[in-house]
Amino acid sequence: MAITATTVxxxxxxxxxxxxxxxxxxxxxxxxxxxxxxxxxxxWLEDDKSEETAAWxxxxxxxxxxxxDQIPFRxxxxxxxxxxxxxxxxxxxxxxxxxxxxxxxxxxxxxxVIYKKGENGKDEVFLDPNTFSKDGTTSLGGLxxxxxxxxxxxxxxxxxxxxxxxxxxxAQTRKVLEDTIVDVKFSGISWKGKEGFxxxxxxxxxxxxxxxxTDQHKLYFHKLGTAQKDDKVxxxxxxxxxxxxxxxxxxxxYLIITAANSTYGNELYIKDLTKENSPIVTIVDNFxxxxxxxxxxxxxxxxxxxxxxxxKRIVTVDVSNPKPENWKNFIAETENVLSPSTGGGYFxxxxxxxxxxxxxxxxxxxxxxxxxxxxxxxxxxxxxxEKEDKxxxxxxxxxxxxxxxxxxxxxxxxxxxxxxxxxDFKSADYESKxxxxxxxxxxxxxxxxxxxxxxxxxxxxxxxxxxxxxxxASLTPSFSIANAVWMENGGVYAVPNLxxxxxxxxxxxxxxTKMQKQNVFDDFIAAAEYLIAQKYTSSDFLAxxxxxxxxxxxxxxxxxxxxxxxxxLPAVGVMDMLRYHTFTAGAGWAYDYGTSxxxxxxxxxxxxxxxxxxxxxxxxxxxxxVTTGDHDDRVVPAHSFKFAAELQEKQTGDNxxxxxxxxxxxxGAGKSVAATIQENVDIQAFTLYNMGFKALPKK
Numbered sequence: 001m002a003i004t005a006t007t008v009x010x011x012x013x014x015x016x017x018x019x020x021x022x023x024x025x026x027x028x029x030x031x032x033x034x035x036x037x038x039x040x041x042x043x044w045l046e047d048d049k050s051e052e053t054a055a056w057x058x059x060x061x062x063x064x065x066x067x068x069d070q071i072p073f074r075x076x077x078x079x080x081x082x083x084x085x086x087x088x089x090x091x092x093x094x095x096x097x098x099x100x101x102x103x104x105x106x107x108x109x110x111x112x113v114i115y116k117k118g119e120n121g122k123d124e125v126f127l128d129p130n131t132f133s134k135d136g137t138t139s140l141g142g143l144x145x146x147x148x149x150x151x152x153x154x155x156x157x158x159x160x161x162x163x164x165x166x167x168x169x170x171a172q173t174r175k176v177l178e179d180t181i182v183d184v185k186f187s188g189i190s191w192k193g194k195e196g197f198x199x200x201x202x203x204x205x206x207x208x209x210x211x212x213x214t215d216q217h218k219l220y221f222h223k224l225g226t227a228q229k230d231d232k233v234x235x236x237x238x239x240x241x242x243x244x245x246x247x248x249x250x251x252x253x254y255l256i257i258t259a260a261n262s263t264y265g266n267e268l269y270i271k272d273l274t275k276e277n278s279p280i281v282t283i284v285d286n287f288x289x290x291x292x293x294x295x296x297x298x299x300x301x302x303x304x305x306x307x308x309x310x311x312k313r314i315v316t317v318d319v320s321n322p323k324p325e326n327w328k329n330f331i332a333e334t335e336n337v338l339s340p341s342t343g344g345g346y347f348x349x350x351x352x353x354x355x356x357x358x359x360x361x362x363x364x365x366x367x368x369x370x371x372x373x374x375x376x377x378x379x380x381x382x383x384x385x386e387k388e389d390k391x392x393x394x395x396x397x398x399x400x401x402x403x404x405x406x407x408x409x410x411x412x413x414x415x416x417x418x419x420x421x422x423x424d425f426k427s428a429d430y431e432s433k434x435x436x437x438x439x440x441x442x443x444x445x446x447x448x449x450x451x452x453x454x455x456x457x458x459x460x461x462x463x464x465x466x467x468x469x470x471x472x473a474s475l476t477p478s479f480s481i482a483n484a485v486w487m488e489n490g491g492v493y494a495v496p497n498l499x500x501x502x503x504x505x506x507x508x509x510x511x512x513t514k515m516q517k518q519n520v521f522d523d524f525i526a527a528a529e530y531l532i533a534q535k536y537t538s539s540d541f542l543a544x545x546x547x548x549x550x551x552x553x554x555x556x557x558x559x560x561x562x563x564x565x566x567x568x569l570p571a572v573g574v575m576d577m578l579r580y581h582t583f584t585a586g587a588g589w590a591y592d593y594g595t596s597x598x599x600x601x602x603x604x605x606x607x608x609x610x611x612x613x614x615x616x617x618x619x620x621x622x623x624x625x626v627t628t629g630d631h632d633d634r635v636v637p638a639h640s641f642k643f644a645a646e647l648q649e650k651q652t653g654d655n656x657x658x659x660x661x662x663x664x665x666x667x668g669a670g671k672s673v674a675a676t677i678q679e680n681v682d683i684q685a686f687t688l689y690n691m692g693f694k695a696l697p698k699k
Contacts, residue, residue, distance in 0.1 A: 005127075019067060019656055022059035024645045033399070033576070034600040038578065045641040046583075048630070053641075057630060057661050064625070064658040067686075073696045075684040077485070081677050082108065083424060086482045090419045092382060092405050092522030093117070097149015101126060106545070110136030110672035114143065117694065121690035125380060126174070132156055144189040145171060146585055147252065151224075153189045153197060160662075160671060162186065162584075166199065181228050185444035186217065186585070190247040192273060196223040198234065198246040198255065215587055217244040219257060235259065235269070235280065242588045243400070248273065249296050250387065254319070258295045262591035263471050264509070269320065283322045295342050297364060302330060302347075304340055309333035310506035314340055314347070330366050337474075337505045343385030343392040348372075350380065353475050354434065354446050355503045358384065359394075361413070362596075370413050379476040383408065391475035393418060399450040399493065400430040427482045429453055432477065437496075437530040440522040443511075446503070447496035447527055448477060449536065452487055452537070462491045462691050463537035465528055465565075469498030469520035470549035470592050472509040482680035489688070490697040492536050496527040498553075499652070500592070514594040515605055521556045528564050540566050543687045546573035549592070555611030555643060562621045567687045570611075571627045575639040577610035578603075583636045612639075615646040620653040623690035627679065629662040637661065653689070 026041040043362065046672050047053055068074060089112065091103035107130040111129035132138035141155035141164050152171045155164040166181035166189065187200040200219050218236035234255075236244045241259040243266075248255055253274055260266040265287035272278040284291050289307035297303065306312045307324060311334060315327035326509040331338070336351040336358070347362040357380040361369040374380050378398030382405075385392040392410060397403040404672065405419040432450040439445050453689070455461060464486060468475055475495050483493050497503040500512025500520045512520040528544065529539050542565040546553045551573020558568040574580050574589075578596040581587040587595070596603045615621075624647060628640035644659035651657050660682060662675060671679075 019063060019658075021063060021648045021657075024056065024212075024648065025092075033578065033596055033603045033607075034604070036607075038607070040579075040640040042645045045645065046636070048637070048640040052589050056641070057663075060659050061661055061663075064660045067656060067658060068660075068682050071685045071689045073688070075690055076696060077685055078681045079484050081681050082487070085487055085673065085677055087421050087423050089421060089508070090405070092395065092418070093147075095386065095389070096145040096152075096323045099149060099171070105673070108673055108677075110138055110674055114140070115318075124330060126171075129156075133158070136674060139671075144187060144191060146191045146194050147250075151177070151191075152196060153191075155184065155187075155189065166171050167655060178225065179228065181222060186243060188247060192221070192255075193252055194224070196221055198222075198248065200236075200244050200246065209367045213249070215242050215585070216240050217242055217245040219244045229484055232330065234271075241267075242585060244271070249293070251296065254293075254296060257290060260588075261287060262588050264591040265289060268292070270301075270322065272319070281319075281322065282352070283317075284324060294340055304338070306506050311336060311368035312338040312347075312505070314338075323643060331362060333516065337502060340389070341384040343383055344389045345387050346410055348383035348392075350383065350475060352476065352503055355448070355474060355497045356434075357476065361410075372408070372413065373415070375404070375415075375498070381479055394622055397479045399432045399448065399479060399483065399495075400427045402427075402479045405484065423484075425479075425481075425488075428619050430487055435530070437526055439499075439519070439526040441519070442652060443499070443519075443523070445496055445498065445523050445526065447494055447530070449492060449494045449531070450483070450487065451492045451536075452490065455492070455536075457535040459532070459535045459538040460541055461537050462486075462489075462541050462543070462688060462693075462697065463494060463531060464491065464543050464545050464569075464687070465494050465496070465524070465531065466544060466545045466550075467498050467524050467527070467553050468548075468550040469500035469523065469553055471500070471589075472502035472506070473549075474502045476503075482684070485680075486684055489684075490530065492531075494527065494531055494536070496523060498523040498527075507654040515602070517605075518609060520553060521560060521609065524553055525561055526562065528561075531589060539564055541691050543569055543691075545571070545683075546568040547573070549577065551640075552577070552611065556609045556614075557615040558622055558624065559611055559616075560609070567690050568622045568624045569627070569683055570624070570640070570643070570688065572629065572637075573611070573626075573639055573643070575643040576613075578613065580639070583638075585697065612642050612646055615643070615650050617650045618652050619650070621647060621651050621657065623655040623686070624657045625683065625686045626657075626659040627683070628659070658686070 014686045027041040027044055031038050031655045034223055045400050086107035089105045091610045093100050093102040100117040103112040103114055114127040115123050115124050116126035124619045127683040128475045129140040141157045143154040145152045150171055153166055153168045155166045162185050166184055181578045182552045184201045185205050189197050190198055191197045197625045198221055220231040222231045225424055233352040234259050243260045255271040255273055257269040258266045267279050268284040268291045291305045294302045294304045301317050303315050315331040316330045317327050336353045339350045341348045349360045351358045356377055359372040375396050380394050380396050382394035383392055390405050395403050395405050402423045406415045407418045408415050431453050432448050434448050436444045436446050498520050544554050544565050551570040554568055554570035555573050555575050581595045594602045596606055626640045628637040647657040
């Protein structure tokens, strides 16, 4: 491979602060898609095991942190962020066996600690993830108990990786019972009595475990007291599927299996665990709908599905003949999207109306018991628990209200505050406003804008426009310390509910997929134009931000409309759309994206918005800070590396283009509090500095 060196040096508005970017060599790799040849000069950055890539990461971070270090108010911002973050956070309690457990973080602990409340009411540390590693980069992935609560299995993630290890302990003594289960990925843990548990994983790939393709998921059963190498494959050996999950019903009678090839649509199976060598019975035999068994009452199954119900419904069917033609409505589809849970002997139907929560309680006959009065307009979560619980718990939050936990008496319907955080933030001084703006094709899109009361609409307010728009994910109102600090400093925080999300069900999701993906970018652009037209902000004070699929959103938007914003903040983004499906589990995202191999038409459409392939010479791109983690095995960091290299080579003008690469960090889950705070500080400092602020704005 012939190599050429590219040196790029740009200045900011003050030439004395000029940035000399690291040399990034260019190769001559060319791929042919149908009859088109596409150059991929930075292909070498895909090799996460090479010393060259490691050296490039180190050199880029050196430049980035040198730039961030000279921002005059960065330390002040960090002190305020830490002060605001430093409050006790307690999770909802849950009972396993004779003990009650809950999570707690004293304030600035890197990881939350699991506490156990014994029969005598005394609290003691059950699991402290802060002891898993010295630097806080090993986190707790999941914790599952046997039905009687005597044995627990917990998973850990090292450096943010999706690959997990599972450790089995005696819940009383916390003594490790056997060898650690390794190489587990995209998996829950579901116990079958005390005999053992089900988990899912892929064969460990050859080459890099952080980037190599993984596309045959299998469901295993681990029998306690036996070696992992003897674990039996329950599903996925003959039927090759990318995503397989298995869970046991609460009465331990049935194993439910879900199988999928993409992030939408799944087959559904059931196995009778009360009969030895019982067959796996098919309930749904295709990927055209999303389905899951929510509950069972004896042989009666309660299934949540979007089959013939884009906004979802709950149906019932007997195990003896569970095919869809025998399904009967239990809770019918409504005009709002359903997300149900069970607890305390009731069903809780959680609905989204314009991205805001409402919750209804039903009994097991399908009779409406009550509509639950929520504390305010916002997002409620939880309402789950054991069937025999007399009290269940739920959380409530919105953009100005820190997450508060409520206890809910299932008989009386009375809610009481269980845990309200003491945050040094005056919620009453802030407001959220929901607006509906018009996108390019006339579609009405909702957006919630949050800011300090009395905001002057003069076009000069620093504004972060945050979006996602994909995979049927819904952005509902929630409180964030980082956003609170941003708003304290006069910032506006705006979140549109773009197509591709799940806020309005399957139709809304589908309207932002494959050959309609441009709708998502158009919705985001229209949101920015609305904020500017209404004088919340202007192009000189607008930053766009998003992560993962939202990183793609930012990358596509800034390459299509670079003049629209001052700052771009793409995080862990899917930036090389021609090759995303060749890494890890990326092929499973094809329902949303399609792939460059599908057809010539699809290839041309994808290439038309792929951020890596749409950076052009001679363009003034906004000040950009790309963020990623070197252990991200969900969206491999090569996406961000290649995008940053293209921008640094082709940027025209004075706006900086930096890449901030967290070391020993992944896609985001389990990131330490210290690392999370520093990342948010750096993002806000970079944003305000490039909007022209030399000090924090007056409060």
